Amino acid sequence: MKQDEIRKIIKNGENSYIEFKEEGIKPKDLAEEIVSFANSEGGTILIGVDDDGNIKGVSDLLIEEKIMNICRNNCIPNIVPDFQSIDIEGKTIAVVTVHKGLNKPYYTADYKYYIRVGTTKRIASREELLRLFEANGALHFDISPVEDTSIRDLNIDVIRDYFMKYNAFDLYDESNEATERILINADILKEVNRRVFCSVGGLMIFGKEPEKRLPQNGVSFAHFKGTEITDELVDKKVVTGRIQDIAEQLMVILKNNMKTPSVINGLRREEKKEYPSLVLREAIVNTLVHRNYSITGSKIRILMFDDRIEFHSPGRLPNTVTVEKMKIGISYARNPFLVKYMENLRYIDQLGRGIPMILKSMKGAGAKEPLLQEVGEEFILTLYKA
Template structure:
């Protein structure tokens, strides 16, 4: 294709070029790579189509540079030389194993804080030594039971000694860049609790006051909590903990929230794939434990749930990108359209607008719109999450809890 005009120039001696290309691939790449090369007619000329399928012998490298210097990966529109950690991850991926499933033979089973692990699993089930093995928090190694990488990452008594970057750095910046840090926190809790701790920090900086009738404080999150939680949970579960030098980072700016974790997308997965719900779990032990603890749902559903939550609030869909050897999710605070509502939602909003600023109870709204109190509560929760309705009350069980139209708080 010609530069500038994008005109397909084609190849004059297509058979000779096909042979030259096949020889170049065979002589330059180790282990041997056998792509599909096809001659295709295009109008009055011909082109060569080359299709490379996933290889069982990967990773492949440039023969003249060797296996350590000649291995490159595609990041966005650039080619990047793979470092030792990325090369090892490629080899693990080809062995159909994950980093967090590997045993740590230098430790014994006492390396896991069994009491802490049991507390996390208490709502789900009683954790036993056999349960640790079933979850692959421990593994058999040369006749003894040792913790796995995942076991130490999740519940290791001295986990930060072995994985010093397995924590979350959260920061609030003034403006739209990193020049002025207003507040920050280092979240070094066990990973199953780290996400909620990070969210708690963000909520402190994402709230605003609204006045409805008597002056009362109403917490209205800038971003849907569902989307924030999914972004942070995904970062924890999909981070590449074999990398060294940077923790998971969560940065809140005036106009956006960035959640960044070490590690590119797993091999063979594209940003377009994850938007469609396709998922390849990098850390199987972490994913299995988080799912059993109810911290994540089905693998691959988090991205779509995050996107839906933002769009329901009238915000842009999350932006995904690979930067260096990291993956970043960006949530924008700019509203691009009004949150969508259906006839039931409109009926609720109309009922609240007719209250004259006095608000309505769940029972009163349910009666006015002809729905059951349970279905009405579900609708109200969604409207509150989308910022269309404001809830006033001391808690879910407050009998005097009332709902107001968000427009009344202006």
């Protein structure tokens, strides 16, 4: 960074990515700040600036070595930030840039996990910590147990049909004990401390009423007459149930809400689709399979406007996936259970072709290139009308 950049940062004050600290900060406190940035989106710590933005400077000639020692000894896994000394107004400021961590979650030497929220750090909640583990691929929420559930919450007829079709044996020929063991081995059930629960994915694929145990499951659909969310509401629905059933229902809802103008081709009148069916199906299934189900406060949202359809999926992109990587077919299975079973049910493949296919198909239809973006804690796919 240059002097002008630092002056501008100090003038604008602290935010989600900027923290001011004076030279006398304790190693424990500095480690907490560094961990919170690494567990979030990264950020910069200016040492030698007080909370009000007054430049105090640092005098310790060994400050870089001390900061690196803190990052190595007080942050687990160890963190390697960028360090820079900047002279301003005759005083030295230590600039510590912490990158978004690749080995989340990070914690301090006293086993505390911190995240950055606004201008402050705080200890991660259970749900936030779960998402940190998920982000690094160390835990998959879709195979975690759902408390207060049992095999009675599953539709055994649906499971039997699945195994008859793909595994060539009849579940009804098995004893109750053998059936339970089969479902545990298939991750449909989870055994924890000699108790057996349904897994998240088991409920979502084979559950009787998944939304009763997983309120985040399902999709909110809204159709607006216009191009803004404040325009007249044409249709509104909440779709719940098993995710394969949700996908089918959503296809019907979207088609019923689309106009189907026709064109004359020779002597025949042909319907001209606003959005290719294959694209809609891929967008729906992608959103259902890859959302972050550990975020319990919201459902998937699909918003239809006169000029576009937006697919809002709770959760940021997992692991090291980026928008640019998605465009060339590089993906990461946040929910491998859902991916495996939806693939077996012929809803998807695991080749990462979903987004490239959507981009290619919409281009072929003469539409504006779909927009892929992370906004806050959501991933949004926007399809523009052909």
